[in-house]
Amino acid sequence: MHDLVLKGGRVIDPAQGLDKVTDVGFTGGNVAALGDGLEGKEVRDVSGKIVTPGLIDLHTHVYYGGTSLGVDPDSYARQAGCTTLIDAGSAGPGNILGFRKHVIERSETRIVPLINISYPGIFAFSLNVMFGENENLRLISSPECLKAAREHADLVRGIKVRVGRTTSGPMAIAPLDMALEVADHAGLPVMVHLDSPPPYRSEVMPRLRKGDILTHCFRPFPNSPVAGDMNIHDDVLEARERGVIFDIGHGKGSFGFETALTMLKHGFLPDVISSDVHVLSIQGPAFDQLSTMSKFMAIGVPLVEVIRASTINAAKAVNLDDRGTLKPGLLGDATVLEVEEGSFDFRDSTGETHKGKQHLRCGGIVLNGRWW
Structure with missing residues (x-):
């Protein structure tokens, strides 16, 4: 049983070519497993959200x-x-x-x-x-x-x-x-x-x-x-x-x-x-x-x-080979993202604006294998 499981999120990990709905388990401060049906002492339901490496x-x-x-x-x-x-x-x-x-x-x-x-x-x-x-x-x-x-x-x-x-x-x-x-x-x-x-x-x-x-x-x-x-x-x-x-x-x-x-x-x-x-x-x-x-x-x-x-x-x-991906054995860091739908005016450094329909928001953070 894992220390923490993020359950049911859309896991996107480009380093592993991964984009699927599944669970992520953390044990001892590290990523421990990715897969369906993981069990944990603490379980966070992240259905409808995106889980990425930290x-x-x-x-x-x-x-x-x-x-x-x-x-x-x-x-x-x-x-x-x-x-x-x-x-x-x-x-x-x-x-x-x-x-x-x-x-x-x-x-x-x-x-x-x-x-x-x-x-x-x-x-x-x-x-x-x-x-x-x-x-x-x-x-x-x-x-x-x-x-x-x-x-x-x-x-x-x-x-x-x-x-x-x-x-x-x-x-x-x-x-x-x-x-x-x-x-x-x-x-x-x-x-x-x-x-x-x-x-x-x-x-x-x-x-x-x-x-x-x-x-x-x-x-x-x-x-x-x-x-x-x-x-x-x-x-x-x-x-x-x-x-x-x-x-x-x-x-x-x-x-x-x-x-x-x-x-x-x-x-x-x-x-x-x-x-x-x-x-x-x-x-x-x-x-x-x-x-x-x-x-x-x-x-x-x-x-x-x-x-x-x-x-x-x-x-x-910057040659950090212990993070940036949810590969088991690496640091237990993850970010839970929510995609807010709407109309957003984004501004650059010159004052020019560009409209967008989505804005990423923080829905949670896992740091060192624990919910932060």
């Missing part, structure tokens, strides 16, 4: 209380239906220990950090105070970043760097080159944020290696992946062919419907869908992971692909 938000900012942009991880995870939150460089070498001790180890939801190449991480982020952590190279020490990544190797899954007019300013592309060098020595991928130029997309894309992550990949003009003739830039296509991972990272200013629709028209789906939730974007237009996923359903991406981009693809992007 959702993974690949781009969040949850250094709550330690940075000005962080949101409360457990509160956010419950809202967003997530079991794993990848923090995209809120902390740098100078405060990764504080993030670990005061937030990661005290939170119920799983938090996996990418460490910022900048020593203080993202330290000045609000409506009234905004200063790019890579605007001054005195804030970057490659040896310090490498040392911290190695000291926290059990947690850190990548190097985060932000470049662009508002984040690296006069330093332009130099912080990316420094991050790539650290990542090479640490054996980790880089996640790069690119905002308005300089640097230009054409400078960034050729530098990215197989397994590196371009977040904000469907950003609006400028530095959009779409050219003026509405074709995809060659350097973007070449990067995908090379194995670069394309992540949405919606945020407050980094997702455009025009870009997304053009990319989809050319058959270019994002590898990963993520929210880039922080204190500003949680108020809109991103809101959370489920809202971001719902936007892709609204523009024609099938539900199974939206789930794939929020489970197994996200896990693979």
Whole structure:
């Protein structure tokens, strides 16, 4: 008899090619079995709902209380239906220990950090105070970043760097080159944020290696992946062919419907869908992971692909092989989704709206094999 059984839900697990009504059993904190007629000490009837592997938000900012942009991880995870939150460089070498001790180890939801190449991480982020952590190279020490990544190797899954007019300013592309060098020595991928130029997309894309992550990949003009003739830039296509991972990272200013629709028209789906939730974007237009996923359903991406981009693809992007699927023996994390029918006005970062007929809502979370 299992510790917990989710009974009668539509189980969608893209990693296993599974889409059927069946039961899921959890024992000892892990997924134990999938099949009909499972029995458990605790049984949750999820008939009419969708059961997926625990959702993974690949781009969040949850250094709550330690940075000005962080949101409360457990509160956010419950809202967003997530079991794993990848923090995209809120902390740098100078405060990764504080993030670990005061937030990661005290939170119920799983938090996996990418460490910022900048020593203080993202330290000045609000409506009234905004200063790019890579605007001054005195804030970057490659040896310090490498040392911290190695000291926290059990947690850190990548190097985060932000470049662009508002984040690296006069330093332009130099912080990316420094991050790539650290990542090479640490054996980790880089996640790069690119905002308005300089640097230009054409400078960034050729530098990215197989397994590196371009977040904000469907950003609006400028530095959009779409050219003026509405074709995809060659350097973007070449990067995908090379194995670069394309992540949405919606945020407050980094997702455009025009870009997304053009990319989809050319058959270019994002590898990963993520929210880039922080204190500003949680108020809109991103809101959370489920809202971001719902936007892709609204523009024609099938539900199974939206789930794939929020489970197994996200896990693979940061080399987490113990989650992202409901394969027996792996972590006992699952998300129960409800599909709300209606008329919804979805808004992108430019203010453009797109109507949708469905919105995903959180109907429950299983974390570490227990109902959360």
